[in-house]
Amino acid sequence: xxxxxxxxxxxxxxxxxxxxxxxxxxxxxxxxxxxxxxxxxxxxxxxxxxxxxxxxxxxxxxxxxxxxxxxxxxxxxxxxxxxxxxxxxxxxxxxxxxxxxxxxxxxxxxxxxxxxxxxxxxxxxxxxxxxxxxxxxxxxxxxxxxxxxxxxxxxxxxxxxxxxxxxxxxxxxxxxxxxxxxxxxxxxxxxxxxxxxxxxxxxxxxxxxxxxxxxxxxxxxxxxxxxxxxxxxxxxxxxxxxxxxxxxxxxxxxxxxxxxxxxxxxxxxxxxxxxxxxxxxxxxxxxxxxxxxxxxxxxxxxxxxxxxxxxxxxxxxxxxxxxxxxxxxxxxxxxxxxxxxxxxxxxxxxxxxxxxxxxxxxxxxxxxxxxxxxxxxxxxxxxxxxxxxxxxxxxxxxxxxxxxxxxxxxxxxxxxxxxxxxxxxxxxxxxxxxxxxxxxxxxxxxxxxxxxxxxxxxxxxxxxxxxxxxxxxxxxxxxx
Numbered sequence: 001x002x003x004x005x006x007x008x009x010x011x012x013x014x015x016x017x018x019x020x021x022x023x024x025x026x027x028x029x030x031x032x033x034x035x036x037x038x039x040x041x042x043x044x045x046x047x048x049x050x051x052x053x054x055x056x057x058x059x060x061x062x063x064x065x066x067x068x069x070x071x072x073x074x075x076x077x078x079x080x081x082x083x084x085x086x087x088x089x090x091x092x093x094x095x096x097x098x099x100x101x102x103x104x105x106x107x108x109x110x111x112x113x114x115x116x117x118x119x120x121x122x123x124x125x126x127x128x129x130x131x132x133x134x135x136x137x138x139x140x141x142x143x144x145x146x147x148x149x150x151x152x153x154x155x156x157x158x159x160x161x162x163x164x165x166x167x168x169x170x171x172x173x174x175x176x177x178x179x180x181x182x183x184x185x186x187x188x189x190x191x192x193x194x195x196x197x198x199x200x201x202x203x204x205x206x207x208x209x210x211x212x213x214x215x216x217x218x219x220x221x222x223x224x225x226x227x228x229x230x231x232x233x234x235x236x237x238x239x240x241x242x243x244x245x246x247x248x249x250x251x252x253x254x255x256x257x258x259x260x261x262x263x264x265x266x267x268x269x270x271x272x273x274x275x276x277x278x279x280x281x282x283x284x285x286x287x288x289x290x291x292x293x294x295x296x297x298x299x300x301x302x303x304x305x306x307x308x309x310x311x312x313x314x315x316x317x318x319x320x321x322x323x324x325x326x327x328x329x330x331x332x333x334x335x336x337x338x339x340x341x342x343x344x345x346x347x348x349x350x351x352x353x354x355x356x357x358x359x360x361x362x363x364x365x366x367x368x369x370x371x372x373x374x375x376x377x378x379x380x381x382x383x384x385x386x387x388x389x390x391x392x393x394x395x396x397x398x399x400x401x402x403x404x405x406x407x408x409x410x411x412x413x414x415x416x417x418x419x420x421x422x423x424x425x426x427x428x429x430x431x432x433x434x435x436x437x438x439x440x441x442x443x444x445x446x447x448x449x450x451x452x453x454x455x456x457x458x459x460x461x462x463x464x465x466x467x468x469x470x471x472x473x474x475x476x477x478x479x480x
Contacts (some may be wrong), residue, residue, distance in 0.1 A: 087259060092340060113134045228414075265420060332392045
C-alpha cells in the first residue's frame with residue numbers, strides 16, 4: 001500500500017508498530033518432554049509447552065513422522081491449534097482475560113473502543129490515543145455506495161445473518177488491491193476498516209429488512225452512538241439516546257469481543273491460513289457464528305421463552321429440561337467452557353436490570369425471563385450442576401428491552417466479535433512460519449472395491465434418490 005489512508009494512520013502506526021509486534025511472541029515460555037508408549041511397545045518423546053496460564057500442551061507436530069500414528073479428537077476439545085496472546089479462559093474458575101485484563105475490570109472502567117485498541121496494539125490507550133483512535137474508527141464507518149445497492153438484491157424476508165454473510169464477503173470485492181497481508185501496517189489498516197464498517201453493514205441490514213431509509217454515520221456521535229443512530233433514528237425527529245442504553249450496548253460489545261478459539265474464530269483462522277482475502281475470512285466466521293449452538297444462542301433464548309409461553313408453564317419446562325428422554329433444552333443456562341459461573345453473565349445481569357429499569361419496558365417475554373431466572377437459580381438440580389444463566393440469557397433480555405428484533409441478535413454478535421476475529425487473523429499472519437490448516441480423519445468407509453459396469457448393477461433399496469417437486473420454492477423453482 002503506497003499511501004496511508006489518513007493522517008492518523010500515517011502518524012500513529014509507526015509509533016505503535018514496535019509495541020504491537022512485541023505483544024505477539026508466538027513461542028512457549030518453557031518446555032519439557034512427554035514419553036508416549038505405543039501398542040507395539042515403541043516409545044517416542046514429544047515436547048511439552050507451558051503457557052503463561054492454563055494446562056501444558058504436548059506438541060504432536062512430529063507424531064506421524066516418528067510413529068505413523070495420528071490423533072483423533074472430534075470437536076477439537078483437547079487439541080490446541082495455535083499459540084495466542086489475546087484471550088485466556090479458565091472455565092473452572094470462571095475467569096476471562098483480554099490481553100491479561102479481567103473482563104469485569106474492563107467492563108466497569110473501559111469501553112469497546114479501548115478494547116479494540118487493546119487487541120490491535122497490545123496495551124490500553126492513553127486519553128489522547130483513545131480520542132484519536134475513535135475519531136478514526138468513526139471516520140471509517142462509511143461504506144461504498146455500490147455496496148448499498150447490494151442490499152436491494154435480497155428477498156424482503158431474508159434473515160439478516162444471510163445478508164451479513166453476503167455483504168461482508170462483498171467487502172473483499174471493494175478492498176483487495178491496496179494492501180499486503182504480510183505487512184503489519186496494512187494488517188492494522190484492514191482491522192480498522194473492518195471493525196469500523198461492521199456496525200454500518202448491520203444497521204443497513206436491519207433498516208433494509210424494515211423498508212426504512214438508510215441513515216449515514218455522523219461524526220458528532222461516538223462509535224456506539226453511531227450504531228444506535230443508524231439503527232433507530234428517523235428523518236422526522238431528532239435523535240436522542242440515553243447514556244444508560246449506550247453504556248449497556250457498549251458493555252455487551254466488550255463482553256463479546258473475543259473468546260479464545262471457538263467455532264467461528266477457528267473458522268476465520270482456517271480460512272486465513274490459505275491466505276484468503278481477510279474480509280472473506282470474516283464472512284466465513286459469520287457463517288459459523290450463525291448456528292444456535294454458537295452465536296445464535298441468544299436468539300434461541302427468546303425462541304425458548306416464546307415456547308414456554310407464560311409463567312405457569314415454567315415448572316413443566318424445567319422438568320422437561322431435567323429429563324434425559326426429552327429433547328427440550330434450557331437455552332442460556334450453562335456453558336461448554338465455563339464449569340463455574342460465566343464472568344460475563346455477572347456483568348450482564350446488573351446491566352440487564354439497569355436497562356429494564358431505565359426503559360420501563362415490560363412485556364410478557366421479559367417478565368417470563370426474569371421469573372425463569374429466579375426459579376432456576378433456586379432449583380437444586382441446576383445449582384448442583386452449576387447451570388447458571390450465561391451471557392446469552394441476559395443479552396437476549398436486553399435486546400428485547402431495546403426493541404431489537406430477534407432475527408438481529410446474531411448480527412449484533414457478529415458486529416461485536418469482529419474485533420476478535422480480525423485480531424486473531426492478524427496474530428496468525430504475524431507468525432514466522434505460515435502453514436495451511438489441514439485436519440486429519442479416521443477413515444471408516446469401504447475398503448477398495450471392484451468397479452461394476454452400470455448395466456450390471458442392481459438397484460439398492462436404501463439408495464433411492466429423493467425426488468423434489470418441481471414447484472419447490474426452495475430456490476424459486478417453477479414448473480415449466
